[in-house]
Amino acid sequence: MNIIGIDIGGSGIKGAPVDTGAGTLFAERLRLPTPAPSTPDAVAGAIRQILENFPATPGPVGITFPGVVKSGRVLTAANIDPVWAGFEAATFFSAKLGRVCTVLNDADAAGMAEMRFGAGRGIKGVVILITLGTGIGSAVFLDGKLLPNTELGHMEIRGKDAEARASERVREEKDLGWPEWAERVGEVLARYAFLFNPDLFIIGGGVSRKADKFLPVVQGMVKVPVVPAQLQNQAGLVGAALVAAGGPPAA
Ligand code: BGC
Numbered sequence: 001m002n003i004i005g006i007d008i009g010g011s012g013i014k015g016a017p018v019d020t021g022a023g024t025l026f027a028e029r030l031r032l033p034t035p036a037p038s039t040p041d042a043v044a045g046a047i048r049q050i051l052e053n054f055p056a057t058p059g060p061v062g063i064t065f066p067g068v069v070k071s072g073r074v075l076t077a078a079n080i081d082p083v084w085a086g087f088e089a090a091t092f093f094s095a096k097l098g099r100v101c102t103v104l105n106d107a108d109a110a111g112m113a114e115m116r117f118g119a120g121r122g123i124k125g126v127v128i129l130i131t132l133g134t135g136i137g138s139a140v141f142l143d144g145k146l147l148p149n150t151e152l153g154h155m156e157i158r159g160k161d162a163e164a165r166a167s168e169r170v171r172e173e174k175d176l177g178w179p180e181w182a183e184r185v186g187e188v189l190a191r192y193a194f195l196f197n198p199d200l201f202i203i204g205g206g207v208s209r210k211a212d213k214f215l216p217v218v219q220g221m222v223k224v225p226v227v228p229a230q231l232q233n234q235a236g237l238v239g240a241a242l243v244a245a246g247g248p249p250a251a
Helices: 040-053 089-097 106-117 162-166 168-173 178-196 206-221 232-244
Strands: 002-008 012-019 030-033 061-065 101-105 126-132 136-142 145-147 200-204 226-228
Touching: 002 040, 002 106, 002 232, 012 040, 012 232, 030 040, 040 061, 040 089, 061 089, 061 106, 061 232, 089 101, 101 106, 101 232, 106 126, 106 136, 106 145, 106 200, 106 232, 126 178, 136 162, 136 178, 162 168, 162 178, 168 178, 168 206, 178 200, 178 206, 200 206, 200 232, 206 226, 206 232
Parallel strands: 002 061, 061 101, 126 200, 200 226
Antiparallel strands: 002 012, 012 030, 126 136, 136 145
16 A cells, blocks of 8 residues: 655654555655644644645555554653643544544554564564664564553663663764763663563664664673664654554564
């Protein structure tokens, strides 16, 4: 199927028509800056622009959100306007855009795409995908089935949220060198490994393109295999389109 996937992030809103059978994009994605303030109306306006850019793809729309989302309702909003917390996002977007909109957590969407088409394909056991971006997102799978809305980025490490120590945003803002940042990421993953004993970690987010700069250090600190995401930062919108196309992928 050809379905538009939209990825709402802390700094950008991206969208593209997705071939949900292949996990690829039918056209180059469009990225708009996340409006400031990122209120529902402003975000819906940006999504409308993206939809208008792909007139050949009508029909349902899959949308990721950087917070906990249950049955289309946003419960938390750490890195986006707090007005979203408690907001019926799927109902709102569907009414505003005149399309059936499905809304889910961004890391869960990325994880589903990686399990179906990327680094997690065919992997049984416990797989944890971690996205390193504005925040830290997590998606936990057992035999390919998602445990939705885990929030490992908010686990406390050295008295702070893990994402306040080791997100990609922190690396940029504090101008950390790769080895120093890699040690922070490694410490976070080692804690997750201790508590969850996964079989595989997949690292997503835009920074997964630069895996060679930090993954060797991270791998040295974590006994579980750590691999970069294969769909890189397209995973979110591919996963969103997959879910909009009819539910999460089979294991
Ligand atoms: C949010 C998560 C989200 C992650 C990545 C965290 O701050 O709480 O829900 O998946 O950022 O955007």
